[in-house]
Amino acid sequence: MSWIDERVDMNVYTQGDIDRWVYSTCNICSVGCGCHIAVKDNKIVGIRGNAAHPINRGRLGPKGENQWYANNSTDRLLTPLVRNASGELEPATWDEAMSLIVRKTKETLAQKGANSVAIYSTGQGHLEDYYTIGKIGRAGLHTHLLDANTRLCTATTEFCLLQSFGADGTPASYDDVDETDVLMLFGHNLAETGTVLFERVLQRKKRTGKPYLIVVDPRLTPTAKEADLHLQLYPGTNVPLLNGLIRMIVKAGRIDEAFIRNYTIGYDAMLASVEEWTPEKSAEATGIPLAQLEAAAEALGQTSRLVTTTLQGTFQSADATTACVDINNLHLIRGLIGKPGCGPLHMAGQPSSSANRTVGGVGTYPAHRNPQNPKHLQEMARLWNVEERVLPAGPEKGIEDQLSLIEQGKVGLFWNIGTNPLVSLPNRTRVKKALESVFVVVQDPFLTETAAVADVILPAALWGEKEGTMENADRTINLLRKAVDPPEGVRSDFDILLDFARRMDFRDKDGRPLIGYDSPEACFEEWKAVSRGRPCDMSGITYDKLERHNGLRWPVTEEAPLGTPRLYADLRFRTEADDAQSYTKDQFTGRPLTASEYAELKPDGRAILHPTRYSPPPEQPTASYPFWLTTGRLVWHWHTRTKTARSPYLQAIAPNAYAEINEEDAEALSLLPGELVRISSPRGWIEVPANIGNAVQKGLIFVPFHYGSWDGHQAANELTADFVDPLSKQPTFKQSACKIEKIRHSHALTREDTLQTVADHYRIRLDDLLKANRLKADHAVQAGQTLEIPISAANVTLPAYRPYLKQV
Amino acid sequence: MAELTIIFEALWANAIKIERTIGEADNPLAKLCLTVLREQKQQLERLLPKLADEGSILTSGKQALSIVYHDDELIDSYFRSWLRHLKWSEDPFLPEAERLLTVLEETKSRLTEAASLLEDRYGYDAVKYVIPAFYMPIHH
Structure with a gap:
């Protein structure tokens, strides 16, 4: 590991000694820092980093250190709320609220069919919640409308991995970040979104000079300020940059021909797609000086150890998946994957969004099973003891497509769990209007902005008040023990889902309850059986083992009992047709390939190089919006x-x-x-x-x-x-x-006015008044002239958070 | 399956109509829409002769059928996005594009009708992995 020391960050606020420290994991970003929760009088009173956890060695980020205040907030929801006939939310019992949800669900299913109930969940829950959502959604409700705010966060990670390697699961890990010679942070402001991991990178850099840090970002972020090479590209030009760099690397002959020949398909088509991106064209499109492009191509083309990370600057840009596939292509043509210090590390934004993808709470079927592959659905039918014909086939619907279906009147119930779409979704005016037209359940610890459209609100437990696991950005499964009971009247997401399944009377084909487990740990044991033999095999994990080893990276099996630091060390990719999580999509249009189209590609365990055609952002500055x-x-x-x-x-x-x-x-x-x-x-x-x-x-x-x-x-x-x-x-x-x-206000000058009296009147500085009006200090005041007066000013300077600077 | 032939011929005609109307648009969403539309048209041209042999449509025409349906899902999504773009940019083409929405909705309706016919004839299990769920009759 890179850390050479531990530093236990702690934030506890109480009088006297605490009663106990409870093992947990930070529930903020995707880094996955180990921590302990301080408990006194059955109340959470603080947090400290886990010194033994390899990911953080005791360190915590600023949000992680302060996350526990929310648990004790006086505005926690303590009872369900139901909107009454006059449109007001009023307290209800759990029985009243759940009965209403069940009645509405049954009515909707009867009126509009299976694909009329949507569950929109989160990336901040537990793996066990997501698995249960997946099982209820697919085998209980039979709906395609399972999505989460992970769509805003890590959907591109999943799809770029499916395209290139056949299955989800980011190939490299933090261990590789520790060992790499060149680290490219692509659209990834690690200094602000993953402070502990960034500190880990910089501590090693200070000690060893490595890695050479390339940061790709249109903004001069705190991350970019630490870069050896900052590529400050124009917005929406990730693909022109990457296509240009790949072309330069190929032309310089810095490719691994044997690797390409033995372990990939699609090289010629990929190469043809970048051919137009000469250095000059790439420089013009991106705004990056040619010399910087050459320096980047040199660094990326020469190194024998390269890790590339991505986050929202890539995922939330036009051509998101194509840019990430471009990055996969770069690693593949250089043979820099599956070995120490190498590989793409497509990140996640939230602390457990990866778990939602892995267990099928969103997107594909659990354990990386292909919803288009009948064999995979037959396996799931056997594992869940249901008829295969009731399991929905085919691609999922993302939240934006779900909104479109809502607008078309095809969705009757929208169940929102642990997320706040009326703040987080784009074009929220449209979102609000759409959600006002359906029955909305909001499950959250607080009255969020989304409560404005809720018909029922269910008060949910927070971090520290429930048990379960999370998956971070590098496939590490971490454990969270329950530190305290939730406040009276509050239930965990898991318990709410189980109650719903019971009330809906979901059953398997033998008439037994569909959900047969009654605790998160029992759920995890079922999940382990579902994962066995799949890329994310967790059959070798137990809760106790997770605590003993401070997290384990999947796959964790009999052969790899302590997990797997990096995927594809054997250079066998998950692209066999009957193994792959997806038959892939057309890289330009997004159309899912059929089974026969995929079979014709014959990837057969080789990685897939895709053409990377550029499609610019649909909306660009205009004369009206410059x-x-x-x-x-x-x-x-x-x-x-x-x-x-x-x-x-x-x-x-x-x-x-x-x-x-x-x-x-x-x-x-x-x-x-x-x-x-x-x-x-x-x-x-x-x-x-x-x-x-x-x-x-x-x-x-x-x-x-x-x-x-x-x-x-x-x-x-x-x-x-x-x-x-x-x-x-x-x-x-x-x-x-x-x-x-x-x-601005306008002020018509009178003969009595001076600039100073005007400034004094509006309580602004004279210099500011002059600047706002483009006037010189010796400007002669003319009666009748109109001045502009800024309506208000605020101090917007935020302090920087960079604890590593104290050390390095 | 004369009914299917009639339906898919109508879809082909709709595809031509839409292609002609938006063929010159240069917005990335319109280009995406057009690329998918042209693929759909091409697949319809492959599918139509095969409809004559009604007994084998789900073997000989399975791939084309599947692509036609999946393309339609994408066209609908890209077109609606493009429509929003046209509104926001106050594009004079907007009224014409809005009229096309009716054509797209008719296409979707005909594909739903075809899905129902195919399911009736061949059974749900035969079409489950060919036709996307959102075109299947509501009882699924």
Whole structure:
């Protein structure tokens, strides 16, 4: 491991000694840090990092350290709520709420058929919840409408892996990050989204000089500031960059011909697709100077150890899956996969979104089974003891397609679990209107913004109040023990789902209850049998073993009892037709290939190189909306702040949204730092202070998406377009068009006015008044002249979170 | 299966109509839509002669049939996205594109009708992995 020492980060607030420390895992980002929860008087009073956990050796990120405040928040929901005839949410008993949900479910199924009930879950629950959702959804409700906010987060990871390697499961792991010579963080702002892993990278870099760090990002992020080479490309040009780099590497002869010949198919078609991307064309499309492209191609082409990570800058951009496939192609043509220090490490955003994909709560069938392959469905029918004909076949529907079905009146019930789509989905005006037209169940610990459309609200337990496992971004399964009981009146997601299954009377083909387990651990034992023999085989895991070893990376089997640090060490990919999780999709259109089309490819255990044709973002700046809009995360908050806004510390640091604006653009608009501006897109508008600097390039606006309260006008997703990637169906949050407008009073000068008296009257500095009006200090005041007065200004400077700088 | 022939001929005519109407559009969503539409048209051309031998349509025409259906799902999705783009960009082509939505809905309706005919004739198990679930009769 890279860590040479441990550092136990701790945040406990109580008087006297605590009663006990309970083994757990951080429930914020996808890094998967081990931790212990402090308990006193059956209450969570703090957290500390687990010094023995190899992922973090005791370290925690700022959100991780403060996540427990939400547990004790006074506004926890403590009883179900049901919307009454006058439209008000009123308290109800669990029996009343669950009976209503069951009645509505049965009515909907009877009226609209199986594909009329949608479950939209999360990436922050437990593996056992997701497996249960998958089983209820497929074998109970028989619906295709199983999706989660993982669609916004890691869907592209899954689909790029299916395309190239035949199955989900990111090939490289953090061990490879520790051993690589070159680390390319592609659209991955690790310093803010995975602080502990970034600290791990930088600690090694300080100690050994490695890895050479390439950061690809249109913004000068805290991550980019630490890079050896920052490729600051134009928005929406990931594919032109990667196609250009691959072409340069091929032309320089830096490919592994034997590897390509023996372990891949599709090289010629892939090569033909990048042929047009000369260095000059790539430089022009991306805005990256030729010399930087050459430096990148040199580093990527020469190294014998390369890890490439991706996150939302890749996943939430136009051409998301194609860009990630491009990265897979790069590793394959250089033979840099399946060995130490090598491989793509397509990340996840949330702490357990990978688990949702793995166990079939979203997307394909459990344990990487292909929903188009009758043999896989027969296996599932046997494992679940149901008839194969009742299990739905075929590709899943992503949330954006589900919204379209809702608009067409084809969905009757939408069950929202542990996510806040009215803040997190793009074009939220459309989302709200759609969800207002169906019966909506919201299952959450708090009254989120999505409660506005809820017909029933179920109060759910938080982290620390339930037991289960999570899968992080590098296939590590981690355990979370229950530290305290949930507050009275609150139930875990798992218990709610089991209650629903009982009330729906779901049964297997022998008349026994479909859900036969009654605890998360018993559920995990069933899941293990389902996973046996599949890529994510977890048959060698027990809860106790997870605690003893501080997490294990799947597959964990008799042959690999301590897990598998990297996939494809034997260079056998999961592309045999009867093994593959997917028959793949057309890389340009996203159309699922048929079984015979796939068979004709004859991958037979070899990786697939796909052509990577560029398709630009559908919406681009215009005369009316001349700026690019991109959205993203801050280090201080998590998603829609349901948890982090309830930490006094985190909320105090970053209480409001803002818009990052390039200093040249601000100058052209004579904007003042912190001045309130209106950002509009064809879909809506927000009013936030201007954060002026060089973090964004000229022509680009960045708005954090965390702030979606109905009380203000700060929700980035009022602005975003709801287009999706053709393969992964992940929305392209990173590229919309927008405009900036100043919000100013006007003041007509009188003969008595001086600039100073005007400035004093409006309580702004004279310098700011001059700047806002492009006036010189010696400007002669003319009666009748109108001055613009900025309506307000705020301090938008956030402190940097970079603890590693103290050490390195 | 004269009924199927009539249905798929109508789909082919619809595909031609849509292709002619949006053929010049250069937005990436329109291009995606067109690429899929052209594939669908090509598959319909392969499928139509095979419909004459009604006994073997789910063997000889299985692949074409499956592609036609899956393409339709994509066309619907891309077209609706493109329509939103046209609205947001106040594109003068919008009214014409909105009229095409009726054609797309008719295509979907005919494909649903065809799915029902195929299921009636060959049984659910025979069509389960060929026709996407959203075109199957509601009892599934």
